Amino acid sequence: MKQRVILALTLALLFLTACSSDKNEEQTAPTEKEDTKVTIEGVNGEVTLDAPAKKIVALEWTYAENLLAVGVQPVGVADIEMYESYVNIEPQLDESVTDVGLRQEPSLEVIASLEPDLIIGVSFRHEGLLEELNSIAPTVVFNPYPDDESIDVYGEMETTFKEVAKAVGKESEAEVVLADLEQKYEEAKGEIDAADLESKDVLLTLAYSGAQAPEIRVFTPNSLASKILERIGLNNVHESEQFEIYGYSTYNVEGLVKYEEANYLYSVQDDDNIYENQLKDNQVWKNLDFVQENRLYDLGEDTWLYGGPLSAATLLDQIVEAMVHNE
Structure with missing residues (x-):
């Protein structure tokens, strides 16, 4: 009889320990949504996405190029015809990419129709459109033209490239691109x-x-x-x-x-x-x-x-x- 009581108490203790452990894991383990959050930073501050972006509109050619460099085709790019005349890189934009209008005056209606996860712009063209763009999708803008010589323009190019790569979950690919360039x-x-x-x-x-x-x-x-x-x-x-x-x-x-x-x-x-x-x-x-x-x-x-x-x-x-x- 005594042995049965001891066994019962032991089993109860094990059960309580397991429950406590499960509860602690539930409290400390991040949710799947938190796991996939991505925060990128532009001149308009931090922009947080629930997950790496898959559908991106690039309103400036440099950022379309950055996406292609890490293997991502944007869903929309501004002024594709002129882009293809000036930007000589591989890979190129494929036929699925939609032209969203001029870089200076993109079509908000066309951008909205693409239902993007992220819009990427440049400050001197698109800061005045931030409110409208943010109403469509999270928007980040970068500034490749610093106001004085204290900022390294080459460093800005690399930093922005890495931020764009982070936004689409391609950070390791970006490191390979930069190593190849070196x-x-x-x-x-x-x-x-x-x-x-x-x-x-x-x-x-x-x-x-x-x-x-x-x-x-x-x-x-x-x-x-x-x-x-x-x-x-x-x-x-x-x-x-x-x-x-x-x-x-x-x-x-x-x-x-x-x-x-x-x-x-x-x-x-x-x-x-x-x-x-x-x-x-x-x-x-x-x-x-x-x-x-x-x-x-x-x-x-x-x-x-x-x-x-x-x-x-x-x-x-x-x-x-x-x-x-x-x-």
């Missing part, structure tokens, strides 16, 4: 060094027809594109008289005279080639040293100088091709 820098620098160029001083430009005359964007040392040049040992000689928030000064052809000793790197659209048209017989242009000495390096029309890691890799390929292999 390897590409080493290879490109090696080829530039081995080419034994007469000068590594360069001017990086993008040209187009202005309202009155040809206009040439000359990229400043604080621009993302210039930081990429520096990583492979090239020296951007342009010195702006003032801080240029968007990373370039706009010149006419006369403004290039002070830089004629440098190598001239340029991008121009084939259907708006000012060098073959307006400047073909321009005496100032024809007499510049870099023209006379054929130190002109065409990077191609599909050179996107404002993008993410994949555009940086493309730019490296284009620079090496123009300055080394086409010498």
Whole structure:
């Protein structure tokens, strides 16, 4: 009889311990919803999603590119036709992606029809639309153009890329992309060094027809594109008289005279080639040293100088091709 009582008490104690353990686990174990929450941060603060986003609308091309870099096709992108003209990367947008209008004036109606989990914008275009965009889906905006030189624009590019990757649950993929880019820098620098160029001083430009005359964007040392040049040992000689928030000064052809000793790197659209048209017989242009000495390096029309890691890799390929292999 005594043994039966002891056995009963032992079983009861075990049962109470198990119940207590289960209760503690219930109290401490996170719910499935908490497990999958994702918090990303833009210039509009922290944005928390219940789970990694699967349906994303990118209102700026850089963020569409960032999504593609980690294997995610956005459901909507602004101004796809122009994107495909300028942004030269692989993979490309597939046919399922919907055009949501202009980058500056996206269609809220089209965006809403896509029922996105997340909208990604850029501050200088979309901060004024935040209330409307947030009424459709959680919205994060980034700012690739700092107000002064105290912020590293290259660091901002990498940080934003990682935030976008986090938003879609692709952080490990992002690390691989950045590691591959670092390897590409080493290879490109090696080829530039081995080419034994007469000068590594360069001017990086993008040209187009202005309202009155040809206009040439000359990229400043604080621009993302210039930081990429520096990583492979090239020296951007342009010195702006003032801080240029968007990373370039706009010149006419006369403004290039002070830089004629440098190598001239340029991008121009084939259907708006000012060098073959307006400047073909321009005496100032024809007499510049870099023209006379054929130190002109065409990077191609599909050179996107404002993008993410994949555009940086493309730019490296284009620079090496123009300055080394086409010498």
